[in-house]
Structures are given as C-alpha cells and as structure tokens.
Amino acid sequence: MTGARPSAPVSAVADDLVISGAHVLNPASGLDGVMDVRLSAGRVAEVGKDLRGTRHLDADGLHLFPGFVDVHAHWRTPGREDEETIVTGSAAAAAGGFTSVVMMPNTDPVVDSPVVVSGLVRRVEKESRVRAYVSAALHQGLKGERLTEMRLLKEAGAFCVSDDGLGTQSAGVLRNGMLYAKSAGLPVILHCEDHTLATGVVHDGIAAALVGVPGSPGSAEDVATATALVLAVETGAKIHVTHVSSSVSAALVGFFKALPGADVTADTTPHHLTLTDDLIRQLEGLYRVNPPLRPEEDRLGVGDALAGGILDFVATDHAPHAASKKELPLEEAAPGFLGHETAFPALYTELVQSGKLSLSRLVEAMASAPGRWVRVDAYGISQGAPADLALVDLSEEWTVRADLLVSRSSNSPYLGRRLKGRIVGTVVGGEMVYDGMGAKFEARA
Amino acid sequence: MQARDFLTLEGVSREELREVLEVAKVHAAGLAGGYDGLSLHGRTVCLAFFEASTRTAVSFELAARRAGADVISISEKGSAIEKGESLIDTVVTLDALGADAIVIRHPSAGAAQLAACHAEAAVVNAGDGCGQHPTQALLDLYALSKAVGGFDELAGRRAAIVGDVLHSRVARSVIPAFQAAGMELALVAPDTLLPSETGAWGLPILPSVDDALDWGADVLYALRLQNERMTSRSPLVPSVAEYTRYYGVERRHLKPGVLGMHPGPVNRGVEIAGDVVLSDSSLIPAQVASGVAVRSAVLALAVGAVRKEATA
Numbered sequence: 022m023t024g025a026r027p028s029a030p031v032s033a034v035a036d037d038l039v040i041s042g043a044h045v046l047n048p049a050s051g052l053d054g055v056m057d058v059r060l061s062a063g064r065v066a067e068v069g070k071d072l073r074g075t076r077h078l079d080a081d082g083l084h085l086f087p088g089f090v091d092v093h094a095h096w097r098t099p100g101r102e103d104e105e106t107i108v109t110g111s112a113a114a115a116a117g118g119f120t121s122v123v124m125m126p127n128t129d130p131v132v133d134s135p136v137v138v139s140g141l142v143r144r145v146e147k148e149s150r151v152r153a154y155v156s157a158a159l160h161q162g163l164k165g166e167r168l169t170e171m172r173l174l175k176e177a178g179a180f181c182v183s184d185d186g187l188g189t190q191s192a193g194v195l196r197n198g199m200l201y202a203k204s205a206g207l208p209v210i211l212h213c214e215d216h217t218l219a220t221g222v223v224h225d226g227i228a229a230a231l232v233g234v235p236g237s238p239g240s241a242e243d244v245a246t247a248t249a250l251v252l253a254v255e256t257g258a259k260i261h262v263t264h265v266s267s268s269v270s271a272a273l274v275g276f277f278k279a280l281p282g283a284d285v286t287a288d289t290t291p292h293h294l295t296l297t298d299d300l301i302r303q304l305e306g307l308y309r310v311n312p313p314l315r316p317e318e319d320r321l322g323v324g325d326a327l328a329g330g331i332l333d334f335v336a337t338d339h340a341p342h343a344a345s346k347k348e349l350p351l352e353e354a355a356p357g358f359l360g361h362e363t364a365f366p367a368l369y370t371e372l373v374q375s376g377k378l379s380l381s382r383l384v385e386a387m388a389s390a391p392g393r394w395v396r397v398d399a400y401g402i403s404q405g406a407p408a409d410l411a412l413v414d415l416s417e418e419w420t421v422r423a424d425l426l427v428s429r430s431s432n433s434p435y436l437g438r439r440l441k442g443r444i445v446g447t448v449v450g451g452e453m454v455y456d457g458m459g460a461k462f463e464a465r466a
Numbered sequence: 467m468q469a470r471d472f473l474t475l476e477g478v479s480r481e482e483l484r485e486v487l488e489v490a491k492v493h494a495a496g497l498a499g500g501y502d503g504l505s506l507h508g509r510t511v512c513l514a515f516f517e518a519s520t521r522t523a524v525s526f527e528l529a530a531r532r533a534g535a536d537v538i539s540i541s542e543k544g545s546a547i548e549k550g551e552s553l554i555d556t557v558v559t560l561d562a563l564g565a566d567a568i569v570i571r572h573p574s575a576g577a578a579q580l581a582a583c584h585a586e587a588a589v590v591n592a593g594d595g596c597g598q599h600p601t602q603a604l605l606d607l608y609a610l611s612k613a614v615g616g617f618d619e620l621a622g623r624r625a626a627i628v629g630d631v632l633h634s635r636v637a638r639s640v641i642p643a644f645q646a647a648g649m650e651l652a653l654v655a656p657d658t659l660l661p662s663e664t665g666a667w668g669l670p671i672l673p674s675v676d677d678a679l680d681w682g683a684d685v686l687y688a689l690r691l692q693n694e695r696m697t698s699r700s701p702l703v704p705s706v707a708e709y710t711r712y713y714g715v716e717r718r719h720l721k722p723g724v725l726g727m728h729p730g731p732v733n734r735g736v737e738i739a740g741d742v743v744l745s746d747s748s749l750i751p752a753q754v755a756s757g758v759a760v761r762s763a764v765l766a767l768a769v770g771a772v773r774k775e776a777t778a
Contacts (some may be wrong), residue, residue: 166699166700167700168658168703168707171708173707191700193700194700197658197702200656201702201704203655204657205656
C-alpha cells in the first residue's frame with residue numbers, strides 16, 4: 022500500500038492525527054454526532070471531544086464514516102491493464118471512499134493457481150492505495166469443472182474464492198466446490214446465473230420487448246440463486262451471494278439465511294438500487310450489465326431488502342471496460358459498469374435524499390457490514406479499530422464526467438448525472454490515500 | 467454345525483475380534499493350539515467375485531486351499547452372471563451345488579447380506595461396494611496387534627484414518643473394528659471425501675496428516691484415492707499436489723512409534739509416499755502377509771470347523 026503520506030512535523034509521535042469537528046457516524050456503535058477522532062499507529066486511538074494530537078485536520082462541516090468496503094471489483098489485472106490496473110483501480114476506490122476491496126479472479130490468466138495469487142499479493146502490497154484482497158477462482162479457468170487448489174491458494178494469500186463472471190452451471194459441481202472451500206476455510210462469493218435461461222443481453226421485460234433486444238428472464242438469476250442457497254445451507258459453507266438484482270432472489274436470500282446451519286450473506290449493487298431497464302431503450306452498449314438492469318419493481322424490492330437487512334451490504338461490481346467494448350450495440354457490448362467512484366453519491370442521492378434509506382443504514386451497508394465480512398477484528402470508528410475512514414461532504418453537488426473519474430476506463434452509467442455528496446478524503450491505516458480537498462495538516466503544540 | 471456369516475464389523479465385539487485373531491494365530495503357526503478341527507478338509511469354498519480383485523481373491527484362495535478346502539472360483543466373466551443371472555440365482559445355484567462357504571465380492575453395498583438371506587452356506591463378505599470389507603479390517607488388526615505386542619496393547623492407541631472415507635468400504639469396517647479393539651480414531655479428509663453427515667461416526671475430523679500427529683496419532687491409516695476422484699470431469703480433489711500436501715502420508719510423518727498402514731492397492735506418491743510403502747515404519751507388507759492366516763481363520767469359523775477345547 023502506497024499513497025501520499027501526509028507530511029508530518031518531526032515529533033516523537035509523528036503519526037498522531039486528530040480529525041476534528043466532523044460529524045462522526047459509526048453505525049456499529051450507534052455513534053452519531055460531532056466528535057474528534059484521534060488516529061495513532063494506524064488505528065483509531067480515541068473518539069471524543071476536544072482531542073489533542075501532534076497534527077490536526079479540520080473537518081468542520083464534513084461527515085466521517087468508517088471506510089467503505091467493496092467485496093466485488095474487477096481491476097483487470099493481470100491481462101487487461103489497458104482497462105484498469107491495481108494502481109488506477111485502487112486510486113478509483115480511494116476516490117470513492119473505499120478502504121478495502123476484493124479483487125475478482127476473472128482475469129487473464131484466471132486467478133486459479135498459487136503462483137498467480139502470490140504474484141497479485143506482492144503487487145497489491147506495492148501498488149495498491151487501499152487494502153486489496155485477492156479472490157481466487159472456485160474452479161480452474163472458471164470453467165465450473167475442476168476444483169482449484171484452494172488450500173494452496175489460501176497459503177499463497179487468497180482471501181476467498183469465487184465463480185464471478187460466469188457462475189457454476191452444475192449443481193453437483195457447485196456443491197463439491199462449496200464442500201471443498203469449507204474444508205479449505207475460504208468463503209465463496211457466488212455469481213448466480215443459469216445459462217440455459219440467460220440467453221439474452223438485457224432483462225426480458227417491457228423495455229426489451231419494445232426495442233427488440235434479446236432478454237434474459239429474472240428466473241436466470243432466481244433459479245441459480247435458489248440452487249446456490251439450497252446447497253449453501255446443506256453444506257454449511259460460508260457463502261456470499263453477490264449482485265442480487267431481483268425481488269425474488271432477495272426474498273430467497275431472506276428465506277434461506279434464516280435456516281439453521283446457514284452461513285449466508287448477500288449484496289446488491291448501487292446500479293441495481295438506482296437504475297432500471299428503462300435505460301436500455303436508449304440502445305447504448307454502455308447500459309449492458311450482468312445481471313441486467315431490472316424493472317422498477319425489482320429495484321424497489323432489492324432496495325427494501327437492503328433497508329431491512331435481508332441483503333447485508335452493497336458491493337459495486339466495479340467493471341471497467343475499454344471504450345471499444347462499450348461503444349457498441351447492446352448485443353455486442355461487454356457487460357459491466359464502473360462502480361467505485363459513484364457508489365456513495367449515487368446511493369445517497371437516490372435513496373437517502375428520497376427518504377427510502379437512512380444515512381446510517383447506507384453507511385452500515387457500505388462500511389460496517391462488509392467490513393465485518395472481510396475483517397475479523399473490530400471494524401469501524403471505535404478505539405483499536407484500523408484507521409480506515411471516509412470523509413464526505415454531503416452538501417456538495419457534482420456532475421459525473423469522464424474526465425473527473427480516476428479509473429482508467431469511463432463506462433459509468435451515471436455519466437452526465439448530477440449527484441449529491443462527494444468524497445473529500447480517504448484514510449487507510451491512518452494514511453491519507455485520497456485527498457479531494459487539499460488537506461492541510463496543522464501542527465499543534 | 468451352523469454356518470456363521472461374516473458380513474459386517476458394524477457392532478462387532480472385542481471378544482469376537484479376539485477370537486478371530488486367536489484362531490488366525492493358530493493357523494499362522496500351523497498348530498492346533500487350543501483349537502481343534504481347524505482343517506477345511508472336505509469342505510467346499512466358493513469364491514464368487516463380481517468385481518476385480520487381486521490380493522483379496524488370491525489371499526482367500528490360498529487361505530481356503532492351505533486349510534484343505536476344495537475351491538471353486540467364479541467371476542463375472544465366463545459365468546452365467548455375464549448372461550444376466552441375478553445375484554440371488556447365482557448364490558442359490560452355488561448353495562445347491564453344496565458350497566459350505568461362499569466368499570462374495572460385489573460392487574454394491576449390501577450384496578453380501580442379500581446373498582446370505584438366500585444361502586444355507588456361510589457367506590463371507592470380501593468387500594461389497596462402499597459398504598464393508600470385514601476381513602481387511604481383521605487382518606489390519608492382526609498385523610497391528612503383532613506390531614505393538616498383542617491385541618490388548620491396542621487399547622488407548624490412536625489411529626488417524628486418512629483420505630477417501632466417503633467411498634471406502636475399508637473405512638466402514640476399520641472404524642467399528644478398531645474402536646471395538648479399544649482404539650481412539652480420527653478422520654483426516656476434505657469434506658468432499660467425507661459423507662455429508664461428517665459426524666456419522668462421532669469422530670473428530672482433522673484438516674491434515676500433520677494435525678493428526680499433533681492429535682497424537684500412533685497409526686496413520688491411508689486409504690486409497692481412486693484416480694477418477696481426481697481426474698473426472700468434476701473431481702473431488704483439485705490436484706495430486708494439493709492432496710499429497712495435506713493428506714499424503716510422508717516419511718517425515720513416521721516418527722519413531724508411528725506406524726503407516728494402507729489396505730492396497732497403493733497409489734504411490736498420492737496417498738502415501740513411495741519411500742514409505744516398504745519402510746520399517748510401514749505395516750503394509752505385514753498387512754498383506756496377514757491376509758492368508760486371517761482368512762483361513764474366518765473360513766474355519768464360518769463353516770464351524772473350529773471348536774475350542776473344553777480344557778483351558
């Protein structure tokens with residue numbers, strides 16, 4: 022992890038920093054008010070009033086949240102560094118307030134061997150601004166056939182395994198994968214999609230019917246989600262269902278996670294919470310994504326499931342693509358959206374401002390809950406927790422433009438949209454890794 | 467004398483085990499010892515092997531012949547089974563021809579028990595599907611008893627059963643037999659090679675052979691991993707490299723006092739390292755060598771040729 026280290030005065034406790042005057046929101050502890058936070062040795066040392074430190078950052082009028090955690094990102098490394106790298110992906114994450122990210126394994130080569138995992142782990146240490154965790158593949162080549170060497174992958178530094186991008190088509194193969202992952206002590210992130218149903222490129226709804234683009238029914242996700250959840254409960258494996266995009270799938274998650282023996286969590290994405298398949302009527306390849314944007318009923322259903330905790334958290338499925346793969350008809354375009362930099366502003370604007378979701382639940386869904394999933398130790402703004410923080414200006418409005426994005430690609434579905442809320446600072450392990458305000462650190466006696 | 471079937475070791479008692487091992491010892495020594503009528507002279511033993519076998523078939527045949535029995539062997543190939551004769555009809559035919567004991571090897575669990583229901587002759591299970599392989603576990607105990615200084619020395623010792631428990635008839639006989647002998651057991655396998663109900667036997671499940679040694683294993687009992695478990699379209703184990711790393715018995719595991727066992731046939735370099743198979747810490751040759759005496763004893767007990775002398 023690199024990133025600009027704040028210039029600090031020479032002192033016995035040089036990395037002692039007080040962020041003062043911010044409205045601190047830490048859903049895990051119920052903390053919600055103007056406070057000072059003192060950081061020391063990479064951790065939160067103290068939360069309270071009138072704290073003193075060797076350095077001081079005036080955050081008056083800003084909000085301070087635990088750093089956001091994204092368990093689903095494609096940094097396209099190795100293989101498509103023209104679309105994203107660890108340097109640019111982690112910079113985009115930091116610019117979005119994310120302090121921890123899980124990198125998906127559908128790269129070229131696929132992250133399915135210990136040597137690729139250890140190579141990535143080494144590169145992350147050197148190149149990433151934020152904490153980055155390597156997800157290895159559940160099956161070799163993501164082909165849904167042969168298991169990967171999960172125990173050796175774990176020793177090489179893999180954090181979890183996933184079949185993301187394709188899903189596992191055979192229930193029997195998936196079951197073995199879950200059993201083996203359980204033995205290896207690795208959580209499994211599941212992409213639920215039945216290829217016998219997912220034959221189209223957009224949601225099979227009114228918009229698809231009107232524009233004549235081949236649709237995939239919601240059942241393509243729901244059937245695979247049901248299968249995965251049945252197997253998760255039966256095997257007792259630690260399963261995370263990613264990018265839940267339909268009301269039915271969300272309800273299935275709610276049903277199965279309540280069963281005894283279930284170790285199930287699930288996320289949905291900012292775009293499924295804020296956008297609908299109405300956008301495909303523009304016939305722009307940009308709006309192709311998998312799972313596809315769904316009708317308003319699904320958007321609302323998924324939003325309710327997130328508000329009620331059935332869906333545990335938000336993950337962006339940050340999926341950069343070269344312009345040449347997006348400036349195409351829907352049927353030829355690559356599926357996927359950028360996610361890191363717009364996640365919080367889009368959700369704050371569409372859900373919190375409209376009163377559908379509390380700010381506290383949003384921060385829990387972007388930080389506390391996924392933070393608990395990736396880290397076993399305390400996560401949040403409380404004494405002893407890692408100093409991973411996001412400083413946000415909730416009052417600032419901005420328009421999403423390609424030239425403002427830090428990511429190496431620019432396939433954001435929010436281009437041209439006016440969003441409220443801007444990340445102004447991101448701190449990882451006590452270091453400022455994104456500075457959107459020209460932060461001044463004042464030495465204090 | 468009534469025929470006595472040897473179908474399963476599920477529920478076997480310590481005394482039953484002791485009896486078989488005592489009789490086997492007498493056979494091995496070629497003495498009448500405390501038993502008389504050990505000879506199978508004039509008895510007919512039929513070996514009905516519905517599945518390929520080398521060591522078990524040969525060892526049963528030797529066991530029967532050395533004890534003086536007439537031996538008939540039928541296998542699937544070249545018999546009426548090939549024409550579609552059912553298991554029951556085959557058994558009834560052998561029975562009607564006057565077999566005293568039918569030794570059966572079959573690819574389906576429960577085949578021996580089904581045969582026993584339709585035969586007057588004693589039925590000895592020589593391995594049925596993933597069910598039971600009683601004589602394997604008995605010869606294992608014979609070899610192990612000898613190595614540790616007697617049957618009573620087994621009590622309290624710890625054995626880790628390593629590998630493909632799910633598909634192993636050997637494990638399903640070894641577990642109750644070793645437990646009845648007073649041993650403590652643990653299983654070492656990934657969840658893909660264990661039954662869904664991993665707690666079926668109430669045994670601890672350990673993640674590697676190294677963990678088994680930490681647990682205090684005196685015996686590392688490696689099970690055969692069939693190649694198709696690794697090479698099929700959807701294998702249960704990712705690779706030989708990963709399997710051997712966690713579940714392979716290596717020379718470094720066999721510290722003084724730790725014994726390696728394997729029912730054969732061995733995949734050298736997979737479940738057990740090649741240099742371990744014939745090492746001093748390996749009981750594998752002793753296991754094979756115990757087969758004849760133990761199976762002679764089982765056949766003798768099965769047909770009622772063993773009478774314990776009244777004098778003690």
